[in-house]
Amino acid sequence: MDSGILLSALNHNIELPKVPTNFIWPKEYLVEAHEELQAPMVDLNGFLKGDDNATNYASKIIGQACLNHGFFQVINHGVDSYLIKEAYDHMDTFFKLPIQKKVSFSKKPGSLWGYSGAHVDRFSSKLPWKETLSFPYYDNTSESVVTNYFNSTLGEDFVQAG
Numbered sequence: 673m674d675s676g677i678l679l680s681a682l683n684h685n686i687e688l689p690k691v692p693t694n695f696i697w698p699k700e701y702l703v704e705a706h707e708e709l710q711a712p713m714v715d716l717n718g719f720l721k722g723d724d725n726a727t728n729y730a731s732k733i734i735g736q737a738c739l740n741h742g743f744f745q746v747i748n749h750g751v752d753s754y755l756i757k758e759a760y761d762h763m764d765t766f767f768k769l770p771i772q773k774k775v776s777f778s779k780k781p782g783s784l785w786g787y788s789g790a791h792v793d794r795f796s797s798k799l800p801w802k803e804t805l806s807f808p809y810y811d812n813t814s815e816s817v818v819t820n821y822f823n824s825t826l827g828e829d830f831v832q833a834g
Contacts, residue, residue, distance in 0.1 A: 717748035
C-alpha cells in the first residue's frame with residue numbers, strides 16, 4: 673500500500689480493512705511521503721554474458737542506488753527459481769514466528785548477525801514493517817558457514833534453512 677494513502681487515511685480517520693491493526697502505528701511516528709519510491713532495477717543479463725558496457729551500466733545503477741536509496745532490485749540474475757522459492761519458504765517460516773521468539777535471536781552488541789525489527793524494542797504492541805535476519809556467508813570457503821550459523825543460533829528447527 674502506498675504510504676501517502678496510508679497517511680491520508682489515518683489523518684482522516686478512515687479505517688483500512690486490508691491493514692491489520694497491529695501494523696498501524698501512532699500518527700506521530702509516521703513520515704509524510706511525497707511520492708512513491710521506485711526501486712532501481714539492475715539487469716545482470718549483460719554482466720553474466722561478459723558484456724563490458726552492460727557491466728559498467730549495472731555497476732553505475734548499483735552505485736547510484738546505494739547512494740540515493742540504499743537498495744535496488746536485481747533481474748536476470750541467473751539464480752534458480754526453485755532455490756528462490758525454497759529461500760522464501762524458509763524466510764516465511766522464520767518471520768511468522770511470534771515476535772518474542774524472533775527477538776530472542778536479536779543482534780548482539782557489536783555483531784553484524786542476528787534478527788532486527790524496526791522499533792520492535794520500543795513498541796511491543798505494534799509489529800515492525802521492516803524485519804531482517806542477517807547471517808554470515810563466505811563464498812571462498814568449504815566450511816558450511818550458513819548452516820553452522822543457523823544450527824548454533826536458531827537451533828535444529830532451522831537446520832534445513834542453513
